[in-house]
Amino acid sequence: xxxxxxxxxxxxxxxxxxxxxxxxxxxxxxxxxxxxxxxxxxxxxxxxxxxxxxxxxxxxxxxxxxxxxxxxxxxxxxxxxxxxxxxxxxxxxxxxxxxxxxxxxxxxxxxxxxxxxxxxxxxxxxxxxxxxxxxxxxxxxxxxxxxxxxxxxxxxxxxxxxxxxxxxxxxxxxxxxxxxxxxxxxxxxxxxxxxxxxxxxxxxxxxxxxxxxxxxxxxxxxxxxxxxxxxxxxxxxxxxxxxxxxxxxxxxxxxxxxxxxxxxxxxxxxxxxxxxxxxxxxxxxxxxxxxxxxxxxxxxxxxxxxxxxxxxxxxxxxxxxxxxxxxxxxxxxxxxxxxxxxxxxxxxxxxxxxxxxxxxxxxxxxxxxxxxxxxxxxxxxxxx
Numbered sequence: 001x002x003x004x005x006x007x008x009x010x011x012x013x014x015x016x017x018x019x020x021x022x023x024x025x026x027x028x029x030x031x032x033x034x035x036x037x038x039x040x041x042x043x044x045x046x047x048x049x050x051x052x053x054x055x056x057x058x059x060x061x062x063x064x065x066x067x068x069x070x071x072x073x074x075x076x077x078x079x080x081x082x083x084x085x086x087x088x089x090x091x092x093x094x095x096x097x098x099x100x101x102x103x104x105x106x107x108x109x110x111x112x113x114x115x116x117x118x119x120x121x122x123x124x125x126x127x128x129x130x131x132x133x134x135x136x137x138x139x140x141x142x143x144x145x146x147x148x149x150x151x152x153x154x155x156x157x158x159x160x161x162x163x164x165x166x167x168x169x170x171x172x173x174x175x176x177x178x179x180x181x182x183x184x185x186x187x188x189x190x191x192x193x194x195x196x197x198x199x200x201x202x203x204x205x206x207x208x209x210x211x212x213x214x215x216x217x218x219x220x221x222x223x224x225x226x227x228x229x230x231x232x233x234x235x236x237x238x239x240x241x242x243x244x245x246x247x248x249x250x251x252x253x254x255x256x257x258x259x260x261x262x263x264x265x266x267x268x269x270x271x272x273x274x275x276x277x278x279x280x281x282x283x284x285x286x287x288x289x290x291x292x293x294x295x296x297x298x299x300x301x302x303x304x305x306x307x308x309x310x311x312x313x314x315x316x317x318x319x320x321x322x323x324x325x326x327x328x329x330x331x332x333x334x335x336x337x338x339x340x341x342x343x344x345x346x347x348x349x350x351x352x353x354x355x356x357x358x359x360x361x362x363x364x365x366x367x368x369x370x371x372x373x374x375x376x377x378x379x380x381x382x383x384x
Contacts (some may be wrong), residue, residue: 001343001380002049002350005369006088006273007036008064009053009072010295010358017294017359022062029065033072035362039355040076042366043083046373047381050084050116051076052211052352055091057127062358063299070107077111086116088232088352089213093122094131097147098169098198101154105202113203118211119148119229135166141219142166148227154198155207159187161195170196211271218247225251225269232352234273236325237312241346245270271350272342275327278335278368278376288364289329290318292356328353332375339380 010017011028022028040051053069066072073085090100108115121144122128135143146164153160153169162169174193181188187195202208210229214220224231225248235241248269275292279285297316312324321327328338339351357365 001339002271003047003372003377004050004052004086004271004350004352005039005043005048005355006052006352007054007066007355007357008056008295009036009066010356011062011065012358014291014294014359014361017062018298021060023060023065025062028062032065032358033075035357035365036072037076037079038362039357039365039369040080040083042369043373044080046370047377048083048369048373049350050086052086052088052116052118055087055089055094055120056124057094057131061299063295070103073115074107074110077114082114084114084116085111086208086211087118088211089118089120091122091127091132092119092144092147093133093135094127095147097150097167098154100147101151101198104151104208105155105198105200108202108204108208109200115202115204115208116211117208118213118232119144120213121215123215133166141216145223148223152207152227155202157197159185159195159197170194213273214244221247222251224248226255230271230350231269232271232273234326238345241272245346245348270346270348271352272346272348273352273354274325275321275356276335276353276368276372277327277329278332278371279364280331280367280371282330282334284364284367285329285331285334286318288360288368289321289327291360291364292327292354293318293359295356295359296321296354332371335372336376336379339376340383343380 009032011022011032016022043051053072054064054066055069056064057067059065069087069090076085104117122132133143143166146166150162150167150169153162170193175191176188176193177191187193187197210227211232212220212224212229214231214233221231221244231248233241233244235244252269275296277285277289277292279288301314301316315321315324315326322329328335342351343349355365
């Protein structure tokens with residue numbers, strides 16, 4: 001099985017969250033980055049598969065200070081040796097797709113081919129209103145898919161052009177008069193740019209592994225199966241989880257399974273997202289989980305009324321989170337049993353755990369990472 005950490009990068013300390021605009025304090029962000037580095041090293045040394053970062057903008061409240069996860073991925077790669085680094089996810093409508101494709105390719109090289117790419121839509125009105133393409137305000141799914149197609153062409157084609165609903169690459173009338181470009185056939189005809197080539201190409205060919213978060217129902221499932229992306233769902237209702245897995249399975253079969261990157265196999269296309277609190281005793285794990293409520297309950301619980309794909313409200317208390325299955329909490333032995341049960345029930349082989357660092361004390365985060373890595377991962381790996 002594969003195990004990932006997902007960081008919103010909350011700047012603490014926990015007792016100050018909700019009391020001021022903590023995101024504006026550079027000292028707090030600097031501390032958060034230092035702690036994130038130490039936690040990444042711990043994950044690297046104890047067998048975790050990857051560490052992923054959200055992307056959020058203008059979060060002055062301090063709950064999610066991650067405006068450029070790619071830069072942080074590159075930073076963390078310099079302090080780790082095997083841990084994969086990624087995003088969950090890059091808010092695609094907020095970017096120029098050509099620039100983002102270039103940035104991802106460069107980051108793939110700078111991380112030594114350890115980059116994963118998570119892509120999402122832009123659902124928060126504050127960042128979308130300031131940064132996104134106008135079509136994103138209407139949550140036009142076609143924009144997301146067209147932006148990705150431009151990125152895919154950037155990674156996989158040498159010289160290319162594209163004429164879409166929202167973008168034309170290259171736009172007409174761009175002049176480029178250079179004898180070397182003309183002689184080499186670098187997409188220039190009669191001193192006009194008619195095709196482009198984005199450089200560098202990614203180190204991982206044809207591009208880094210893809211992930212996307214289930215937020216828009218069947219449209220997300222269909223797209224993920226078509227392009228070979230792992231689909232990440234926070235659903236906890238058994239019927240909803242099985243529905244996602246079955247729909248993905250059927251869509252993957254329709255698209256031939258072997259698409260762009262991943263040769264899809266049963267159980268390999270859907271990852272489950274959960275919260276995690278591990279302690280040497282159940283009481284310690286409970287305290288760790290309760291600290292996460294400053295992020296999960298106070299912040300996310302006010303932004304989301306319901307879990308995507310489900311009709312029930314977002315749980316906001318520790319007991320509600322555990323009872324619903326949204327949080328795994330306990331000793332390493334207890335957590336190992338819960339993880340094994342999830343794998344057996346749904347056939348998934350990838351779990352992604354939200355790391356509420358900042359809301360949760362640094363020491364407790366290190367305990368969760370190391371206890372899980374040293375005890376749960378080896379046990380489940382040996383059992384497999």
